Amino acid sequence: MSKKPLIDLVDITKSFDDTCVLDDLNLSIKENEFLTLLGPSGCGKTTTLRILGGFVTPDKGNVIFDGEDITQVPPNKRNLNTVFQKYALFPHMNIEENIAFGLKISHKSKAYIKDKIKYALKLVNLQGYEKRMPSYLSGGQQQRIAIARAIVNEPKVLLLDEPLGALDLKLRQDMQYELIRLKNELGITFVYVTHDQEEALTMSDTVVVMNQGYIQQMGTPEDIYNEPENAFVADFIGDSNIIDGLMVRDELVEILGVKFACVDKGFGNYKPVDVVIRPEDIILGNPGEGSMDGVVSHLIFKGVHYEMEVMANGFEWLVQSTVAHAVGTPVSLRVDPFNIQIMNKPESEDEKAVTPDE
Numbered sequence: 001m002s003k004k005p006l007i008d009l010v011d012i013t014k015s016f017d018d019t020c021v022l023d024d025l026n027l028s029i030k031e032n033e034f035l036t037l038l039g040p041s042g043c044g045k046t047t048t049l050r051i052l053g054g055f056v057t058p059d060k061g062n063v064i065f066d067g068e069d070i071t072q073v074p075p076n077k078r079n080l081n082t083v084f085q086k087y088a089l090f091p092h093m094n095i096e097e098n099i100a101f102g103l104k105i106s107h108k109s110k111a112y113i114k115d116k117i118k119y120a121l122k123l124v125n126l127q128g129y130e131k132r133m134p135s136y137l138s139g140g141q142q143q144r145i146a147i148a149r150a151i152v153n154e155p156k157v158l159l160l161d162e163p164l165g166a167l168d169l170k171l172r173q174d175m176q177y178e179l180i181r182l183k184n185e186l187g188i189t190f191v192y193v194t195h196d197q198e199e200a201l202t203m204s205d206t207v208v209v210m211n212q213g214y215i216q217q218m219g220t221p222e223d224i225y226n227e228p229e230n231a232f233v234a235d236f237i238g239d240s241n242i243i244d245g246l247m248v249r250d251e252l253v254e255i256l257g258v259k260f261a262c263v264d265k266g267f268g269n270y271k272p273v274d275v276v277i278r279p280e281d282i283i284l285g286n287p288g289e290g291s292m293d294g295v296v297s298h299l300i301f302k303g304v305h306y307e308m309e310v311m312a313n314g315f316e317w318l319v320q321s322t323v324a325h326a327v328g329t330p331v332s333l334r335v336d337p338f339n340i341q342i343m344n345k346p347e348s349e350d351e352k353a354v355t356p357d358e
């Protein structure tokens with residue numbers, strides 16, 4: 001993958017009715033990258049995408065595309081295309097006419113348009129659908145046509161705002177693979193908006209986790225999942241046990257009154273921290289074999305694994321295992337030091353170190 005930045009959002013600030021939605025946002029998007037903006041509803045993902053597309057003008061800051069400042073350039077003059085959640089096909093036009101719409105406006109020849117329609121329908125696996133009306137297509141097929149319509153304009157960038165949000169799970173998963181294939185075949189840059197963390201992890205080269213108008217973390221799906229930088233990211237990406245901890249010293253953290261070996265250093269002594277442990281990293285054993293004893297309080301079969309809740313030291317631990325332990329079974333909990341993640345608490349809660357009471 002090329003490392004060249006294609007788009008830079010520089011110091012972008014945007015408010016609606018005195019409410020700041022994006023505050024000094026900086027983001028660099030590389031050529032051929034599949035970049036996903038991920039975050040809870042209202043965090044500013046769509047606003048960021050709309051600023052990229054030119055549908056919203058920032059109050060402050062610049063959008064740089066291929067070295068050129070396009071902050072004031074209207075959407076139709078930008079070398080990018082947007083696909084929205086609602087496929088927005090023209091209902092009175094057949095598929096061929098829908099796909100051809102943008103090309104006709106830019107006065108392309110009939111032969112060129114015919115070729116492009118054929119090519120685009122092949123790309124989205126809908127050859128032979130030229131004469132159908134949109135209402136005779138399923139939701140997934142309509143969304144594929146919307147993507148085909150965007151692709152024929154040969155944009156450098158495709159902006160996708162929750163394009164699979166209206167589809168059922170199976171169709172959504174099929175489409176995820178199809179989008180990855182398209183991205184690889186076309187070599188264009190995808191900027192994708194979703195609040196679905198699994199979708200973001202599946203498809204992206206880079207995930208940008210946002211909350212309340214700020215970027216919380218940006219990295220590969222593996223980085224975001226394995227090395228979340230704060231409790232918000234850990235909580236939003238996958239299931240986590242997030243517990244108050246006390247960093248006793250380097251490589252030793254106290255959780256719920258029990259000391260656990262960890263690998264983190266440099267937090268200081270007796271420093272309150274957030275501790276994050278993934279459910280799949282907790283190893284259950286017989287009572288007395290681990291660091292903490294507890295009792296299984298819930299058991300759910302999830303297909304590939306079992307999910308259990310274990311009440312131990314006053315905390316309900318979420319645990320994933322391929323082995324089921326019935327509700328009421330006494331168990332011990334153990335965690336490999338490498339799988340205990342220590343994070344600074346958000347600044348407001350992080351005022352002072354506490355003194356040990358031992």
Ligand code: ATP
Nearest residue numbers: 016017021039040041042043044045046047048195
């Ligand atoms: P969702 O996943 O629900 O679409 P989002 O992360 O995409 O959320 P945005 O659509 O960017 O969030 O909205 C961020 C905030 O800005 C929200 O509080 C929203 O109500 C507000 N907002 C967005 N567009 C406008 C607008 N045109 N006028 C007023 N407020 C707006």
